Amino acid sequence: MSGELPKRRYPRVDSENVVLVKRLGKAPLEGFTKTRVLGLGGCMLLSDEPLGVGAELEVLLSFSGRVVQTRGRVVYENPNVSGEYEVGVQFLEIARDDLEFLHRVHPGIA
Numbered sequence: 001m002s003g004e005l006p007k008r009r010y011p012r013v014d015s016e017n018v019v020l021v022k023r024l025g026k027a028p029l030e031g032f033t034k035t036r037v038l039g040l041g042g043c044m045l046l047s048d049e050p051l052g053v054g055a056e057l058e059v060l061l062s063f064s065g066r067v068v069q070t071r072g073r074v075v076y077e078n079p080n081v082s083g084e085y086e087v088g089v090q091f092l093e094i095a096r097d098d099l100e101f102l103h104r105v106h107p108g109i110a
Contacts, residue, residue: 013038013108022058023051035061039109040099042072042090050077050085059089063105070094 015038023029029051037044043059051057051074061068071093077085102109 013106015043015106018062019043019045020060021045021047021051022060024056024058036086038102038106040091040102042075042088044086044088046080047077047085047087051087053077056092057089059091063101066101068094068098068102070098 015035017035017038018032019035020032021030031048033046033048035043035045038061043061045059053074053076055074057072057074059070059072061070070091072089072091074087075090076088080086
């Protein structure tokens with residue numbers, strides 16, 4: 001092993017944005033939070049409670065007066081020192097024009 005970390009498929013940038021998260025399925029849940037990290041393939045957001053690895057979400061991200069709607073899946077959730085959960089979300093569906101908008105807002109994520 002070379003000790004190098006594998007290259008990410010989509011680069012990430014630090015990005016704090018208001019987000020509405022809706023957990024879909026048998027135990028629906030809805031609430032506002034903030035992202036901490038953003039990439040074209042997903043984001044990391046904070047949650048007061050675990051959402052469940054594998055849970056499907058609707059994620060509405062607010063940027064400069066525009067809302068980007070995505071559908072995603074929780075790929076990890078880790079408790080942090082403040083008692084919140086850092087939740088990694090993989091985007092499963094996002095409109096092409098929303099992807100282009102994200103790239104314009106954060107050119108470092110492409």
